[in-house]
Amino acid sequence: MKLRLSPQTLLVLEAFLEESAVWRYGYEISRGSGLKSGTLYPILIRMEERRLLETKWESGEPGRPARHLYRLTPDGMQFVRESRLVQAAKGLGAVALGEAQG
């Protein structure tokens, strides 16, 4: 099952790709991508449903709530690589079209 590659989804994927093995917090991704919670979480949920993202609960410090952590699965990393290729190909196509028209 593929994920629709909206600009917001691409931003989230980029945020994960910086250090793909690192577990990330939702707020951290939100700050990195500039997406609000209302946009970010549906993307994370869809990614998790498609097994592109793995989640875990951090053991919280005393007096602070346990936080949810996210990381790309191997399938997720593969998907990011493929989507980057697709985007690169689209970019090249657009440049070529521009040159041809110019």
Next chain:
Amino acid sequence: MGFVRSIAHRMVAVAAGFGPGRSQEWARAMLAELEFVEGEWEALWWALGSITVIARRSGQEWIRLCSAEMRRWERLAMGQMDKMGKKTGLLVAGALGTAVLVMIAFALLYLTAVTFPQLGIEQAEWTHILVVIVIPAIICLCGAAWLWRRKRPLAVGILLSVVAVGTHVVLHFAHHFARR
């Protein structure tokens, strides 16, 4: 925790309570993250976004759960109807089988009476009772007993028609003796 943040926290906590199963985990994740959002108003915006996500997810999951439950009931009802239909069919088949047997016996008796009028079968009432009622009834009762464990609705159908024929005979004799 500031006033605005505490309001935001309460709003998300309340919304999180409505989500079924998996939605609740995501709601808890957004609620936990709210504590770390910098700035009071940013926390409120985070909360409002989270509530939107929770409401949408919960709505979708409730719809999915309700439709799954409805499908389950539908399957159950259809299965029940199938079973009922099969039972009714067997019951009717049993009753029709008995009726056919009685009609065959009656036809044989009529043919014998027409073919061999010298036997005087038409005048002998006991022959009618024996051939049309008693022998078919014995056959039916034996058949019903044999079918009782194998195809009970069929056996019940046979027994019901035997009872109907028996009642008819009893009423016939009661009427006959009452006239005398």
